[in-house]
Amino acid sequence: MNKKLRLLAYPYSVWMGIFIVIPLFLILVYSVTTGDIHDASSLKLSGESYKKVLEPIYLNIIKDSFVLAAASTLICLLLGYPAAMIISNTNIKYRGLVLVFFIVPIWMNFLLRTYAWMSLLSPNGFLNRFLMWLGLPKLELMPGQGAVLVGMVYNFLPFMVLPIYTVLSKIDKNVLEAASDLGGNKIVTFFRVVLPLSVPGVVSGITMVFMPAVSTFIISGLLGGSKTPLIGDLIEQQFISSRNWHFGSALSIILMVMILISMAIMSRIDQNNAQEGRKV
Amino acid sequence: MRKTLSCILILILVVGMAVSLSGCGQKVVINVYNWGEFMDETLIDEFEKQTGIGVNYKTYETNETLLAKLEAGGSSYDVVFPSDYAVSEMIKRDMLLPLDYSNIPNIKYIDERLRGQEYDPENKYSVPYFWGTVGILYNKDLVTDPVESWDILWNDKYKGQILMKKDVRDSIGVALIRLGYSVNTTNDAELEQAKQLLIQQSPLVNGYYGDEIRDLIANGDAALGVTYSGDFMDLYWEGIDNVGYAIPKEGSNIWYDCMVIPKSAKHKKEAEMFINFMLDPDVGFRNSEEVGYTSPNTEVIKRMQEEYPEVFELPAYWPDEEALSKGEVYVDLGDYKAKYNDILTEVLAQ
Numbered sequence: 001m002n003k004k005l006r007l008l009a010y011p012y013s014v015w016m017g018i019f020i021v022i023p024l025f026l027i028l029v030y031s032v033t034t035g036d037i038h039d040a041s042s043l044k045l046s047g048e049s050y051k052k053v054l055e056p057i058y059l060n061i062i063k064d065s066f067v068l069a070a071a072s073t074l075i076c077l078l079l080g081y082p083a084a085m086i087i088s089n090t091n092i093k094y095r096g097l098v099l100v101f102f103i104v105p106i107w108m109n110f111l112l113r114t115y116a117w118m119s120l121l122s123p124n125g126f127l128n129r130f131l132m133w134l135g136l137p138k139l140e141l142m143p144g145q146g147a148v149l150v151g152m153v154y155n156f157l158p159f160m161v162l163p164i165y166t167v168l169s170k171i172d173k174n175v176l177e178a179a180s181d182l183g184g185n186k187i188v189t190f191f192r193v194v195l196p197l198s199v200p201g202v203v204s205g206i207t208m209v210f211m212p213a214v215s216t217f218i219i220s221g222l223l224g225g226s227k228t229p230l231i232g233d234l235i236e237q238q239f240i241s242s243r244n245w246h247f248g249s250a251l252s253i254i255l256m257v258m259i260l261i262s263m264a265i266m267s268r269i270d271q272n273n274a275q276e277g278r279k280v
Numbered sequence: 281m282r283k284t285l286s287c288i289l290i291l292i293l294v295v296g297m298a299v300s301l302s303g304c305g306q307k308v309v310i311n312v313y314n315w316g317e318f319m320d321e322t323l324i325d326e327f328e329k330q331t332g333i334g335v336n337y338k339t340y341e342t343n344e345t346l347l348a349k350l351e352a353g354g355s356s357y358d359v360v361f362p363s364d365y366a367v368s369e370m371i372k373r374d375m376l377l378p379l380d381y382s383n384i385p386n387i388k389y390i391d392e393r394l395r396g397q398e399y400d401p402e403n404k405y406s407v408p409y410f411w412g413t414v415g416i417l418y419n420k421d422l423v424t425d426p427v428e429s430w431d432i433l434w435n436d437k438y439k440g441q442i443l444m445k446k447d448v449r450d451s452i453g454v455a456l457i458r459l460g461y462s463v464n465t466t467n468d469a470e471l472e473q474a475k476q477l478l479i480q481q482s483p484l485v486n487g488y489y490g491d492e493i494r495d496l497i498a499n500g501d502a503a504l505g506v507t508y509s510g511d512f513m514d515l516y517w518e519g520i521d522n523v524g525y526a527i528p529k530e531g532s533n534i535w536y537d538c539m540v541i542p543k544s545a546k547h548k549k550e551a552e553m554f555i556n557f558m559l560d561p562d563v564g565f566r567n568s569e570e571v572g573y574t575s576p577n578t579e580v581i582k583r584m585q586e587e588y589p590e591v592f593e594l595p596a597y598w599p600d601e602e603a604l605s606k607g608e609v610y611v612d613l614g615d616y617k618a619k620y621n622d623i624l625t626e627v628l629a630q
Contacts, residue, residue, distance in 0.1 A: 061625075122499070222492070227482075237624075237625065241621060242617055
């Protein structure tokens with residue numbers, strides 16, 4: 001029986017080999033070579049692409065990407081945690097409906113959502129027309145980093161809310177009752193019981209927001225007027241318009257390594273938390 | 281149970297194969313791959329009725345998508361519509377079939393002035409389909425000065441109101457033209473000057489955009505910007521009249537979107553028939569009415585002059601002789617592409 005079950009895994013292993021392992025390997029090869037990408041014999045080992053990544057202009061772009069991604073993750077957490085709590089405390093009858101409201105925007109195309117923000121935030125957009133109607137001065141939001149941040153938070157917020165909600169809704173209500181029996185008020189209960197128990201959800205929420213946020217493209221083009229190019233835009237440019245696959249691959253590898261490092265840090269936090277929980 | 285199931289499956293397979301095989305025998309189908317919203321699609325039905333050749337019509341958004349798709353292989357296209365510099369790259373990389381003009385007699389309608397451009401000097405591989413210019417689109421409510429020169433894009437008065445094209449060739453091209461250099465330069469010193477000019481302009485620029493420029497300026501979100509004549513024509517045909525379009529006196533880029541037959545084509549003769557059909561004066565006129573861009577077909581232009589004389593007053597539709605003589609086409613930059621791209625990245629990251 002066990003053997004038969006193992007057979008079932010083969011299709012996926014083949015799939016993984018062809019569509020994940022081989023492409024990753026190719027990216028790695030392109031990143032450490034130069035030459036014509038269509039002619040394998042012309043490829044020569046070279047560290048040129050990585051040397052180029054270290055030029056200040058590209059380091060700055062990578063830094064900007066991380067700062068913006070970190071900021072949008074933090075905002076998502078601050079907005080998402082209370083939202084997840086509210087949903088998990090909602091009467092079970094309406095909970096499904098509230099969840100649907102959170103998920104519906106994801107059903108719409110990502111590009112369309114971002115264009116919608118363009119017409120909201122642009123100098124003559126809905127927001128500014130509303131402010132003018134109230135007799136207030138116009139805001140210069142778009143294009144700018146603020147608008148890019150808004151676009152990112154809006155697009156990635158559901159990925160923060162859902163994992164936190166899942167963890168919160170699984171917390172045993174008896175634990176909360178025990179806390180209040182032992183004299184803990186709501187604030188103490190939250191910080192000493194609910195928050196530590198929800199860390200796994202927070203960690204996966206942060207990962208799920210940070211990863212797409214750091215590699216995002218288009219958002220900074222549309223809402224930022226391309227004036228804050230991010231690493232995702234840079235990679236797209238290398239493959240589409242400048243067709244420098246070697247440099248594009250090197251950038252992709254750097255991005256992947258950085259995401260791996262940040263994920264490792266996050267899972268360390270998760271583990272530490274689990275151990276501390278046991279000690280208490 | 282299992283037996284019946286397999287019987288049914290085999291039956292489906294056999295019938296399916298028979299149907300598809302018989303379909304193959306009857307009708308040639310050509311694959312046509314064009315820019316989005318760049319053809320009156322009722323003409324395709326007409327071509328199918330007239331010739332009995334089927335057309336599988338698909339669209340793309342950028343030259344780069346087209347090149348990437350052809351490069352990746354695995355698909356065969358019979359007629360595609362690349363722009364000038366893409367044509368020149370495809371010729372260099374031996375991706376095109378030479379056209380047999382005995383199958384394309386309607387080539388005689390193509391304006392002599394628009395033939396034999398630098399990207400394909402003998403029109404051995406390409407026939408122009410529509411053409412136009414790069415220029416300055418401006419909102420008449422927000423721009424009070426006359427728009428005559430590229431200098432206006434460096435005017436402090438319009439700080440935060442200027443849009444630049446987020447396109448390597450178009451943005452760097454504007455700076456090169458302003459400096460009096462060729463838009464196809466591969467001279468490092470000239471490019472360095474162009475880069476400095478764009479960096480100096482950067483604080484005045486509201487943003488670098490693609491197709492969004494048209495609507496941002498029409499809505500008054502920005503005052504003026506670099507874009508294609510076609511964007512103005514779109515607004516013009518929609519009846520939006522608060523915008524203007526100017527081709528600066530220093531000259532500009534003239535672009536051609538062409539019809540070519542890639543090497544992977546399976547039905548070259550039918551593809552040539554399709555190209556010939558598109559060059560027919562009647563078909564060309566209807567197509568021109570629908571798409572709204574300037575046709576290279578002299579007969580179509582005559583009919584347009586009768587039906588829509590007013591558009592010949594617009595520099596976006598009908599550039600004057602001076603603009604034509606000063607205009608320059610893009611050709612492929614080869615390995616220099618990466619250098620141009622790095623310059624744009626540096627300008628954007630200011």
